[in-house]
Amino acid sequence: MTSESSSQSVQSDLGVAAERLPRHIAVIMDGNGRWAQRQGLPRVEGHRRGVTSVRRTTEECARLGIEQLTLYCLSSENWKRPQYELDFLMHLLEQYMIEERSTIMANNIQVRIIGRRDGIPEQVQHEMDRTIELSAANTGTTLCLAINYGGRGEMVDAVRKMASAAVAGTLEPAKITEDDIAAHLYTAGMPDPDLLIRTAGEMRISNFLLWQISYAELWVTQQCWPEFCEETLHQAIRDFAGRDRRFGGLKVDSAEGAT
Numbered sequence: 651m652t653s654e655s656s657s658q659s660v661q662s663d664l665g666v667a668a669e670r671l672p673r674h675i676a677v678i679m680d681g682n683g684r685w686a687q688r689q690g691l692p693r694v695e696g697h698r699r700g701v702t703s704v705r706r707t708t709e710e711c712a713r714l715g716i717e718q719l720t721l722y723c724l725s726s727e728n729w730k731r732p733q734y735e736l737d738f739l740m741h742l743l744e745q746y747m748i749e750e751r752s753t754i755m756a757n758n759i760q761v762r763i764i765g766r767r768d769g770i771p772e773q774v775q776h777e778m779d780r781t782i783e784l785s786a787a788n789t790g791t792t793l794c795l796a797i798n799y800g801g802r803g804e805m806v807d808a809v810r811k812m813a814s815a816a817v818a819g820t821l822e823p824a825k826i827t828e829d830d831i832a833a834h835l836y837t838a839g840m841p842d843p844d845l846l847i848r849t850a851g852e853m854r855i856s857n858f859l860l861w862q863i864s865y866a867e868l869w870v871t872q873q874c875w876p877e878f879c880e881e882t883l884h885q886a887i888r889d890f891a892g893r894d895r896r897f898g899g900l901k902v903d904s905a906e907g908a909t
Contacts, residue, residue, distance in 0.1 A: 664714075664884055670891035672844035674718040675711065676866065678858055679703070681850025681874030694738040699876035701746055705753060710880045711791050712757040714887075718792040718841060720764075722858050726800035729769060740774055743797070747777035751784060758790030764836035765799035766807075794840065801860030808834040837862055845890045847883075849875045865897050 679700060686696030704721060711719045724739060754761060761781050770778075778797075811834045815821035821830070832838065843859060846866040853870060855863065869886045871878070 664887060664891075666888055666891040668715070671714065671716065671887060672867075672890050673716070674720065674841045674843045675716055675845045675847065675886075676720040676722070676843035676859055676863065677707070678722045678846070678848040678852075678856060679875040679878075680848060680852055682876060684850060685874035685876045694735060696874075696876055697735075697739060697742055701742065703875050703878045704746070705750065706880060707878065707883055708759065708791070708793055709753065709757055710883055712759055716791055718794060720794040720796060720840075720843065720859070722796045722799065722856075724765070724797045724799070725857060726766065726798055726803050727857065729798075740771055744771075744774045744777050747774070747781045751781055754781065754785050754793070755788070758788045759785060760788040760790070760792045761785045762792055762794045762840075763797055764794060764804075765797045766803065768798065770798060792840070794837075796858070799836075799858075801857045804836050805861065807836070831861070835861060842866070845869060845886065847871070847886050849873055849878055865895070867893055867895065 682696030682700045683693035684696070685699070686693050689695075707721075708719060723743070728739075729736065753759075763778055763782065767775060808831060812821055812826065812830070816823050837859070840862075842862045842864070843866045846855070846859075846863050846868050848855075848868070848870045851870060851872040859866075867890050869889055871882055871886070873882055
């Protein structure tokens with residue numbers, strides 16, 4: 651499919667012009683355990699079903715030509731959960747890295763991972779690195795997985811790197827800019843999210859991409875993550891496309907002046 655026909659397909663599916671699509675969508679995938687409990691299932695089954703939502707959301711973003719999709723998979727605070735649930739999550743992550751490679755490659759998706767490696771089993775890290783390596787040359791949607799990630803921790807790590815550079819004499823503190831800080835974050839080189847989606851109706855950002863979402867549009871659905879589907883994604887994108895993003899400025903109306 652040519653880029654022109656792909657653009658026309660997007661407009662046909664969504665009623666949204668290609669230039670109005672978000673460049674980068676970030677998702678806080680919430681409600682796996684609650685969904686499972688409502689179905690009378692163990693909490694871990696919600697995490698298993700959540701993988702299906704990851705697959706269909708990733709594939710749809712690739713089809714729509716979204717430049718980047720970032721998914722909040724495991725927060726640095728999630729280590730407080732019961733050990734059996736953490737063990738299952740690690741198993742699920744390893745399984746995902748192996749079993750989804752064919753889907754990732756078929757959709758020309760490049761995988762990147764942000765967060766700290768502490769606490770993640772070596773075998774899981776090995777499969778993560780293998781998937782990153784295999785998909786490195788892909789040129790389609792970037793799938794960024796936030797694993798053992800916390801926004802404050804990311805800032806701490808960035809400050810440490812910058813402090814070391816200052817001590818070494820390669821960074822002058824008085825001349826540090828926002829671009830310098832961004833360059834030392836885990837997300838260096840990535841575009842900031844345009845649209846932040848949260849499932850399960852929670853109205854908070856939970857230590858996710860604190861620096862990067864300064865001007866992201868927020869969109870919350872009552873659906874739990876295992877229920878999240880292509881049509882829900884489409885609705886979020888349509889709502890995003892209809893918003894007036896001012897980035898702290900004013901919209902100027904030639905007849906009435908700034909509004």
